[in-house]
Amino acid sequence: MIALTLLRKLQFPVMAECITPASFKGKTVEEIASFTLWEGNKEKKLGDIFRIEEDKAETPNITINGDAAEVRRVGSGMKEGEIVVNGNIGMHLGEKMSGGKITVNGNAGQWAGAELKGGLIEIHGNASDYLASPYRGSDAGMRGGKIIVDGNVGSDSAVFMKKGVIKIHGNAGPFLGCRMRDGAIRVDKNCATRVGASMTGGKIIVSGFLQEVMPTFTIDSIKPKVKIDETESAAGPFYVFLGDLAENGTGKLFVSKANNPHMNQYEKFL
Numbered sequence: 001m002i003a004l005t006l007l008r009k010l011q012f013p014v015m016a017e018c019i020t021p022a023s024f025k026g027k028t029v030e031e032i033a034s035f036t037l038w039e040g041n042k043e044k045k046l047g048d049i050f051r052i053e054e055d056k057a058e059t060p061n062i063t064i065n066g067d068a069a070e071v072r073r074v075g076s077g078m079k080e081g082e083i084v085v086n087g088n089i090g091m092h093l094g095e096k097m098s099g100g101k102i103t104v105n106g107n108a109g110q111w112a113g114a115e116l117k118g119g120l121i122e123i124h125g126n127a128s129d130y131l132a133s134p135y136r137g138s139d140a141g142m143r144g145g146k147i148i149v150d151g152n153v154g155s156d157s158a159v160f161m162k163k164g165v166i167k168i169h170g171n172a173g174p175f176l177g178c179r180m181r182d183g184a185i186r187v188d189k190n191c192a193t194r195v196g197a198s199m200t201g202g203k204i205i206v207s208g209f210l211q212e213v214m215p216t217f218t219i220d221s222i223k224p225k226v227k228i229d230e231t232e233s234a235a236g237p238f239y240v241f242l243g244d245l246a247e248n249g250t251g252k253l254f255v256s257k258a259n260n261p262h263m264n265q266y267e268k269f270l
Contacts, residue, residue: 001057002032004050006066012040013090014049017073021061021081021100029054060084060103069109075102078119091128094121097145107151111135116164118145129154129173132166142166142183146229155192158185161202165229177204180251186228198244199251205234207256210263217243217253219266226254239263 002024018035033047046052049071055063060082064074069088076092079099091109094102098117107125113132127149132142133156141160148167155173158166162181167188174192177185180199190208197214205226220240227233238254255263 001055001060001063002029003053003055003063003065004046005053005064006068007049007051009067010039010049010070012070014039014044014071015073016046016049016071017076018046019062019064019071019074019083020076020078021083022079024062025081060101064089067106069107072109075100078102088125094119097121110154113142113145113147115140116142116145116147118143120145121147123147123149123151126151126170127153127157129156130159131157132161132164133157133159139179141179141181152189158183161185167228171208177202177251180204184228186232186234196244196251196253198247198249200244200247200249201251203252203254205238205254207234207259209259210255213241213253213255213263214244216246217241218245219269220252221270222257222267223254239266 015038029052033052035046062083064085067087069090072090073092075094078097082101085104088106089104089108093108093112095114097119099119101120104123108123108127110128111130112127113121115134131153134140139160141162142164143162144164146165150169152170153172156175159178161183164183166185169188171189172187172191175194178197180202182202184203186205188207191206191210196204220242223238225233225236237257241253243249
């Protein structure tokens with residue numbers, strides 16, 4: 001295992017796409033320290049930013065210690081192995097990841113799991129905006145894998161999601177699952193507006209409070225529970241809405257009946 005410990009508080013973003021298990025594999029501490037990266041507009045060596053130490057433990061492959069909120073693109077394109085972050089981490093964590101595991105014992109910046117293809121990301125704090133979403137002008141949303149967030153997530157998460165599972169144990173911001181195609185999203189607590197806007201497939205489960213369902217969704221039924229993935233189901237009952245009808249969508253939005261008494265008006269349409 002390679003342990004990276006921040007040498008100082010960072011003022012400028014550090015582009016650290018070199019921090020992956022594949023990049024470190026078979027390299028000595030000295031070779032890893034010589035990897036180049038950018039801190040702001042200055043080219044630096046990895047050893048200028050981190051104290052680098054080797055540990056006999058085989059897993060995780062890489063441990064990052066300290067407040068790395070300015071360290072970006074860690075685990076970019078990762079295909080195997082394991083990274084553990086003991087602290088906060090910056091933007092683009094695990095972007096285009098297709099395998100392996102990343103654990104964050106803190107908060108994650110914007111675009112964590114962007115365009116995720118596979119693997120597992122666990123964030124034991126909050127995730128910022130654009131979790132598992134594509135970059136501007138792209139429709140390459142999450143295509144596989146799993147993301148678990150113990151805290152809250154920001155806006156525009158899981159945009160263009162096409163496959164995979166996201167579990168959010170806290171609250172979710174607006175436009176969750178916008179243009180979603182397939183896959184499953186579970187929110188344990190409350191969810192902001194515009195959930196599932198323009199979705200055409202997949203399912204979103206809100207176990208907490210949801211102020212409103214978009215008018216382009218229609219009530220379909222009430223279900224006692226809903227399957228999230230092969231290992232877990234959510235206990236209801238849930239109102240089941242179909243949509244987004246503006247896109248001829250067949251997606252499903254499950255909303256807790258108990259936590260949304262203001263939605264009982266829909267029952268007359270069943």
